[in-house]
Amino acid sequence: MSATLCKKEFYVQKFDFQHAGKAASDVRKLLMDYGYEQQLVRRVAIAAYEAEMNMVIHGQGGTLALEIDFEYIQLVAEDNGPGIPNLQLAMQEGYSTAGDEIREIGFGAGMGLPNINRCVDFLGIQNKPQGGTIVTMQVSLGAEK
Amino acid sequence: MNLYEVASKVDARILTPTLDLSREVYCAYGADLLSDVLAFTRPHTLLLTGLFNLQVVRTAEVAELAGIIVVRGKTVDQSLLDLACASRIPILQTKLTMFESCGRLYQVGMLPCSKDVECVNNVCHPM
Ligand SMILES: Nc1ncnc2c1ncn2[C@@H]1O[C@H](COP(=O)(O)OP(=O)(O)OP(=O)(O)O)[C@@H](O)[C@H]1O
Ligand SMILES: [Mg+2]
Numbered sequence: 001m002s003a004t005l006c007k008k009e010f011y012v013q014k015f016d017f018q019h020a021g022k023a024a025s026d027v028r029k030l031l032m033d034y035g036y037e038q039q040l041v042r043r044v045a046i047a048a049y050e051a052e053m054n055m056v057i058h059g060q061g062g063t064l065a066l067e068i069d070f071e072y073i074q075l076v077a078e079d080n081g082p083g084i085p086n087l088q089l090a091m092q093e094g095y096s097t098a099g100d101e102i103r104e105i106g107f108g109a110g111m112g113l114p115n116i117n118r119c120v121d122f123l124g125i126q127n128k129p130q131g132g133t134i135v136t137m138q139v140s141l142g143a144e145k
Numbered sequence: 146m147n148l149y150e151v152a153s154k155v156d157a158r159i160l161t162p163t164l165d166l167s168r169e170v171y172c173a174y175g176a177d178l179l180s181d182v183l184a185f186t187r188p189h190t191l192l193l194t195g196l197f198n199l200q201v202v203r204t205a206e207v208a209e210l211a212g213i214i215v216v217r218g219k220t221v222d223q224s225l226l227d228l229a230c231a232s233r234i235p236i237l238q239t240k241l242t243m244f245e246s247c248g249r250l251y252q253v254g255m256l257p258c259s260k261d262v263e264c265v266n267n268v269c270h271p272m
Binding site (some may be wrong): 017020021022024025028029038042045046048049050057097103105106107109110111112114115118 | 146176177179180183184188194196198199200202203204206207208209224232
């Protein structure tokens with residue numbers, strides 16, 4: 001059995017580009033306050049940000065949950081969108097369904113999920129039967145990536 | 146080179162005068178795609194971009210970038226500058242194009258964000 005050190009949930013609104021990225025920024029600040037090393041904080045923050053932006057852009061909004069344990073830092077992004085029909089395709093670098101308006105603000109490179117994969121030690125993506133996606137990310141503590 | 150020197154090389158205005166620009170910067174990255182920025186930069190990289198929205202500041206914050214040069218003289222909103230100050234991300238603005246800004250900095254020894262650059266603690270230093 002492992003003990004939870006911290007548990008926190010952040011709400012993410014669809015297409016709210018004023019606040020998009022705030023959850024990741026808050027996660028980052030929290031981890032810095034806990035005193036985790038810079039490289040680890042950066043990896044978690046980037047994963048959080050990519051997952052948050054995907055919920056804003058593709059997922060109709062949702063929640064980003066942070067949980068810190070003795071063994072790992074976990075992020076779960078759960079949204080209310082259409083789900084990801086073809087996961088293999090979505091994981092490919094450069095694959096994106098984002099339109100021109102999204103590309104104009106700097107997203108839609110098709111690099112978000114591959115970025116997350118590079119940053120974390122475990123990535124699990126599930127589609128909910130009722131629609132929506134659950135992206136589970138874990139970064140191990142104590143092990144270098 | 147620090148960001149004051151960078152600003153003079155690309156004829157840039159410093160839009161966040163309250164932030165400290167004296168830390169040395171060794172490498173830079175030019176892009177308008179933020180996931181590329183997140184994938185290919187290292188901590189304390191200088192970003193040159195044509196984007197001027199809040200997301201570029203958020204991206205700089207999570208990627209721990211050294212600062213942002215907004216190219217081609219685009220007008221930057223006060224809300225962006227407020228967020229930049231709060232996140233301590235210096236913003237410079239130049240009328241030069243992306244190409245010329247990058248070219249001038251390359252000429253004076255700014256390095257690309259490549260793997261050959263020696264990195265100590267994942268921060269770029271000249272070889
Ligand atoms: N939460 C989500 N809900 C529905 N579809 C998603 C979700 N996240 C990703 N996708 C789909 O997977 C594709 C690839 O996602 P990925 O994050 O890699 O790239 P992107 O968001 O299109 O661009 P980038 O992240 O580089 O800005 C998206 O274009 C979208 O079709
Ligand atoms: Mg994405």
